[in-house]
Amino acid sequence: MASLNKVFLIGNLTREPELRVTPKGTAICQFGLAVNRQFKDEAGATRDETTFVDIEAWGKQGELVSKYLGKGSQCMVEGRLKLDQWEDKASGQKRSRLKVVLENVQFLGAPKGATGPGAGAPANGSERAGSPERPLPSPRAAPVPAGAANATDDDNVPF
Secondary structure: OOOOOOEEEEEEEOOOOEEEEOOOOOEEEEEEEEEEEEEEOOOOOEEEEEEEEEEEEEHHHHHHHHHHOOOOOEEEEEEEEEEEEEEOOOOOOEEEEEEEEEEEEEEOOOOOOOOOOOOOOOOOOOOEOOOOOOOOOOOOOOOOOOOOOOOOOHHHOOO
8 A cells, every 4th residue: 555745835934943952962953834825715805824834853954944044934844744642741631743854945035144135045045955055056058069069960869
Protein backbone atom coordinates (compact mmCIF):
# COMPACT_ATOMS: atom_id res chain seq x y z
CA MET A 1 0.00 0.00 0.00
CA ALA A 2 1.47 3.35 -1.05
CA SER A 3 1.60 6.33 1.27
CA LEU A 4 2.87 9.89 1.07
CA ASN A 5 3.50 12.42 3.82
CA LYS A 6 4.58 15.69 2.17
CA VAL A 7 3.58 19.28 2.93
CA PHE A 8 4.34 22.53 1.08
CA LEU A 9 3.35 25.79 2.77
CA ILE A 10 3.98 29.46 2.00
CA GLY A 11 3.25 31.90 4.78
CA ASN A 12 4.53 34.34 7.37
CA LEU A 13 6.11 33.59 10.74
CA THR A 14 3.72 34.34 13.60
CA ARG A 15 6.46 34.69 16.22
CA GLU A 16 10.23 34.84 16.56
CA PRO A 17 11.84 31.42 16.00
CA GLU A 18 12.78 29.70 19.26
CA LEU A 19 16.15 27.93 19.03
CA ARG A 20 17.15 25.26 21.57
CA VAL A 21 19.90 22.66 21.64
CA THR A 22 19.43 19.03 22.68
CA PRO A 23 21.81 17.46 25.25
CA LYS A 24 23.65 15.81 22.32
CA GLY A 25 24.20 19.24 20.69
CA THR A 26 21.57 19.09 17.93
CA ALA A 27 19.80 22.39 17.25
CA ILE A 28 16.00 22.46 17.16
CA CYS A 29 14.05 25.52 16.11
CA GLN A 30 10.31 25.92 16.63
CA PHE A 31 8.16 28.62 15.07
CA GLY A 32 4.64 29.26 13.89
CA LEU A 33 3.53 29.90 10.32
CA ALA A 34 0.34 31.66 9.23
CA VAL A 35 -1.00 30.49 5.86
CA ASN A 36 -3.75 32.55 4.22
CA ARG A 37 -6.48 31.38 1.86
CA GLN A 38 -8.95 33.57 -0.04
CA PHE A 39 -12.26 32.22 -1.28
CA LYS A 40 -15.76 33.33 -2.20
CA ASP A 41 -18.63 32.35 0.07
CA GLU A 42 -22.14 31.38 -1.08
CA ALA A 43 -23.14 35.06 -1.27
CA GLY A 44 -20.19 35.80 -3.59
CA ALA A 45 -18.28 37.85 -1.02
CA THR A 46 -14.52 37.35 -0.80
CA ARG A 47 -13.49 35.83 2.52
CA ASP A 48 -10.12 35.24 4.12
CA GLU A 49 -9.20 32.18 6.14
CA THR A 50 -5.94 31.90 8.09
CA THR A 51 -4.48 28.61 9.28
CA PHE A 52 -1.81 28.58 11.96
CA VAL A 53 0.74 25.76 11.74
CA ASP A 54 3.51 24.79 14.17
CA ILE A 55 6.83 24.08 12.46
CA GLU A 56 9.88 22.25 13.84
CA ALA A 57 13.31 22.51 12.15
CA TRP A 58 16.28 20.37 13.17
CA GLY A 59 20.04 20.78 12.80
CA LYS A 60 21.59 23.30 10.42
CA GLN A 61 18.19 24.16 8.91
CA GLY A 62 16.94 25.17 12.37
CA GLU A 63 20.01 27.32 13.01
CA LEU A 64 19.57 29.12 9.68
CA VAL A 65 15.85 29.73 10.24
CA SER A 66 16.65 31.23 13.64
CA LYS A 67 19.40 33.41 12.17
CA TYR A 68 17.66 34.73 9.05
CA LEU A 69 13.91 34.70 9.77
CA GLY A 70 11.88 36.69 12.28
CA LYS A 71 8.28 37.42 13.10
CA GLY A 72 6.47 38.43 9.89
CA SER A 73 9.13 36.96 7.55
CA GLN A 74 7.77 35.10 4.56
CA CYS A 75 9.06 31.66 3.61
CA MET A 76 8.15 28.43 1.88
CA VAL A 77 8.34 25.32 4.04
CA GLU A 78 8.61 21.78 2.72
CA GLY A 79 8.23 19.00 5.24
CA ARG A 80 6.18 16.16 6.68
CA LEU A 81 3.33 15.93 9.15
CA LYS A 82 3.99 14.54 12.61
CA LEU A 83 1.48 13.85 15.39
CA ASP A 84 2.72 14.45 18.94
CA GLN A 85 0.74 12.67 21.67
CA TRP A 86 1.12 13.04 25.43
CA GLU A 87 -0.81 12.87 28.67
CA ASP A 88 -1.55 16.17 30.39
CA LYS A 89 0.08 16.07 33.84
CA ALA A 90 -2.50 18.39 35.44
CA SER A 91 -5.71 16.78 34.18
CA GLY A 92 -4.51 13.32 33.12
CA GLN A 93 -6.20 13.73 29.72
CA LYS A 94 -4.61 12.52 26.51
CA ARG A 95 -3.55 15.42 24.28
CA SER A 96 -2.29 15.60 20.72
CA ARG A 97 -0.92 18.18 18.31
CA LEU A 98 -0.23 18.00 14.60
CA LYS A 99 2.90 19.81 13.40
CA VAL A 100 5.18 19.99 10.37
CA VAL A 101 8.76 18.75 10.59
CA LEU A 102 10.74 20.96 8.22
CA GLU A 103 12.84 19.26 5.55
CA ASN A 104 13.59 22.29 3.37
CA VAL A 105 12.94 26.02 3.60
CA GLN A 106 13.17 28.81 1.07
CA PHE A 107 13.42 32.41 2.26
CA LEU A 108 11.08 34.64 0.26
CA GLY A 109 11.46 38.11 1.78
CA ALA A 110 14.10 40.42 3.18
CA PRO A 111 16.38 38.97 5.88
CA LYS A 112 15.59 39.56 9.54
CA GLY A 113 16.59 43.07 10.58
CA ALA A 114 16.73 44.47 7.03
CA THR A 115 15.09 47.82 6.43
CA GLY A 116 13.66 49.31 3.29
CA PRO A 117 12.13 47.60 0.28
CA GLY A 118 14.15 44.59 -0.85
CA ALA A 119 17.09 45.37 1.45
CA GLY A 120 19.49 42.51 0.98
CA ALA A 121 16.83 40.09 -0.25
CA PRO A 122 17.62 37.91 -3.21
CA ALA A 123 15.82 39.27 -6.24
CA ASN A 124 14.47 35.88 -7.28
CA GLY A 125 13.98 34.31 -3.84
CA SER A 126 16.55 31.66 -4.72
CA GLU A 127 18.34 31.62 -1.38
CA ARG A 128 17.95 28.23 0.28
CA ALA A 129 18.67 27.23 3.84
CA GLY A 130 21.54 25.02 2.72
CA SER A 131 23.74 27.92 1.60
CA PRO A 132 22.58 31.42 2.54
CA GLU A 133 26.08 32.82 2.08
CA ARG A 134 26.21 31.70 -1.56
CA PRO A 135 23.09 32.46 -3.63
CA LEU A 136 22.49 30.19 -6.59
CA PRO A 137 24.16 31.44 -9.78
CA SER A 138 21.92 32.87 -12.45
CA PRO A 139 21.52 30.55 -15.43
CA ARG A 140 23.64 31.55 -18.41
CA ALA A 141 24.45 30.02 -21.73
CA ALA A 142 27.96 28.58 -21.89
CA PRO A 143 30.27 30.49 -24.23
CA VAL A 144 30.87 28.81 -27.58
CA PRO A 145 34.57 28.44 -28.40
CA ALA A 146 35.73 30.20 -31.58
CA GLY A 147 35.49 27.95 -34.61
CA ALA A 148 33.04 25.55 -32.94
CA ALA A 149 29.85 24.70 -34.79
CA ASN A 150 26.67 26.33 -33.53
CA ALA A 151 24.69 23.72 -31.55
CA THR A 152 21.44 25.01 -33.00
CA ASP A 153 22.42 24.40 -36.67
CA ASP A 154 19.91 22.15 -38.37
CA ASP A 155 22.81 20.21 -39.90
CA ASN A 156 23.94 19.04 -36.44
CA VAL A 157 20.55 17.70 -35.30
CA PRO A 158 20.69 13.88 -35.32
CA PHE A 159 17.08 13.34 -36.42
